Amino acid sequence: DAGVTQSPTHLIKTRGQQVTLRCSPKSGHDTVSWYQQALGQGPQFIFQYYEEEERQRGNFPDRFSGHQFPNYSSELNVNALLLGDSALYLCASSPGTVYGYTFGSGTRLTVV
Amino acid sequence: AQRVTQPEKLLSVFKGAPVELKCNYSYSGSPELFWYVQYSRQRLQLLLRHISRESIKGFTADLNKGETSFHLKKPFAQEEDSAMYYCALRAGTTDSWGKLQFGAGTQVVVTP
Numbered sequence: 545d546a547g548v549t550q551s552p553t554h555l556i557k558t559r560g561q562q563v564t565l566r567c568s569p570k571s572g573h574d575t576v577s578w579y580q581q582a583l584g585q586g587p588q589f590i591f592q593y594y595e596e597e598e599r600q601r602g603n604f605p606d607r608f609s610g611h612q613f614p615n616y617s618s619e620l621n622v623n624a625l626l627l628g629d630s631a632l633y634l635c636a637s638s639p640g641t642v643y644g645y646t647f648g649s650g651t652r653l654t655v656v
Numbered sequence: 657a658q659r660v661t662q663p664e665k666l667l668s669v670f671k672g673a674p675v676e677l678k679c680n681y682s683y684s685g686s687p688e689l690f691w692y693v694q695y696s697r698q699r700l701q702l703l704l705r706h707i708s709r710e711s712i713k714g715f716t717a718d719l720n721k722g723e724t725s726f727h728l729k730k731p732f733a734q735e736e737d738s739a740m741y742y743c744a745l746r747a748g749t750t751d752s753w754g755k756l757q758f759g760a761g762t763q764v765v766v767t768p
Binding site for chain 2: 547548575577579584585586587588589592594599600602634644645646647648649650
């Protein structure tokens with residue numbers, strides 16, 4: 545089992561552009577959560593998807609949106625990128641919404 | 657509002673010495689507390705959850721509701737314990753089940 549897989553591992557975008565990050569959950573996991581981790585800080589919760597719906601959302605603007613597909617994989621979209629969006633974006637999956645999470649290695653986004 | 661505070665950014669200990677990582681939280685309800693660890697070049701992984709009341713890799717943590725703390729302890733540090741440690745809280749309400757609130761992390765360096 546590959547665990548949680550995220551792609552791409554790194555990318556560089558220009559301010560104002562849009563980006564899509566992808567996550568494949570661990571086998572048997574149906575819930576996906578996304579976190580943003582700025583340098584020197586702990587991960588910050590963005591949102592969680594379960595049964596293809598956004599179930600919970602953290603303190604992030606509407607520029608951050610997501611999607612979950614029938615195979616439980618998920619995408620995180622960020623529009624109108626700002627320099628402050630530069631961070632490591634982590635995906636975590638779990639079997640249901642209340643159990644322990646398995647994290648992916650993350651996507652390092654740099655906005656220039 | 658929920659908050660997790662890890663007062664030490666860096667903890668340097670000698671091999672064989674005891675190590676204690678502090679975690680204090682702010683939450684009015686019944687939280688679930690976790691410790692996550694990230695070894696060099698590896699992904700974030702669950703170390704302990706207070707509900708399990710178990711010892712993992714020699715680490716233990718006790719939830720003290722009176723002091724709102726969940727300190728992580730190990731009596732004899734090993735070099736392989738060098739890593740970044742994050743304390744995390746999940747609220748005990750149905751509208752917050754999915755969200756983990758992380759602290760800023762403590763970098764532990766164990767020197768021989």
